[in-house]
Amino acid sequence: MKTGHVRIADLPGGIDLQATLESGQSYLWGRDDDALYEADAPAGSDAWYHVVVDDEAVRVRQRDGRLEWEATTDAEPILTDLLRLDDDLDAIAATAPDDDLVRAAYEEFRGLRLVRDPFFPTLVAFICSAQMRVGRIAAMQAALRREFGDPVELDDRTYYGFPHPEALAAASEADLRDLGLGYRAPYVRDTAAMVADGDLTEGDVSALDYEAARDALTEFVGVGDKVADCVCLFALGHLEAVPLDTWIQSAIEDHYPDCARGNYADTSRAIRSRLGDDYAGYHQTYLFHYLRTGAAES
């Protein structure tokens, strides 16, 4: 086992690990205390989080001004990639619109970083997200890893990587329904088959600009504009993407009514412009977390 740490003072704008990993943007991670998104979860500010990428296991916690990590390999490049440690959070925050809602969200969760998650796990997670709460989405992804993923040992614990497309393509619809996926089960299976068969892959969409990528992604089964936007933002690095979910839709009604245009594409462009064309998706993630956690009421 290798260990190390990243000094948070060296990260431009710092980091809030819990806000980053428990804001409903990434479903790649677990918590060692198994309390991810649980209502009775312990304070959690220094909880261990774990992830498996490319058969390497990493666990990390935020403590004493550091990101402390233990891993099967040097975790620093992995953390830098997944947690976007190279983003200048101060510079990004400076592009946020100066209104009460965005300002409050940044004051509450300063240090929240966008993630840079792998393509296929993000695609599946957000297919599963339809009409689901974040806690159950996370539980569904953990179940998929446990049932169909490859185990990796780290110290005395076993973690599981997200299943390869072939593994989910080979799963039966009944197997997936047993994990609580409901009507999303055939969506996940059919989309996994499309990726496994090479019908439409990350390579095909990564070369496209943002809106073209979003349109292409809707070719997957179970992927509409909103889920495609989540893949664009959290996996493909299109930081201007603003997924229009129920929370953002209501935020538009309450705070940006002039951005409501009656259809997804035009409303998306309007709110993107309002939030700033370069980092609209970054600011959106702060708003989503702020609104969803009810921090606005306290």
Next chain:
DNA sequence: ATCCAGGATGTAT
């Protein structure tokens, strides 16, 4: 019991 959750799909217009 009824409503809701990071919506998408099939069908009718």
Next chain:
DNA sequence: ATACATCATGGA
């Protein structure tokens, strides 16, 4: 292009 019903499942 837009409007509508339908789709599982668990928690409040």
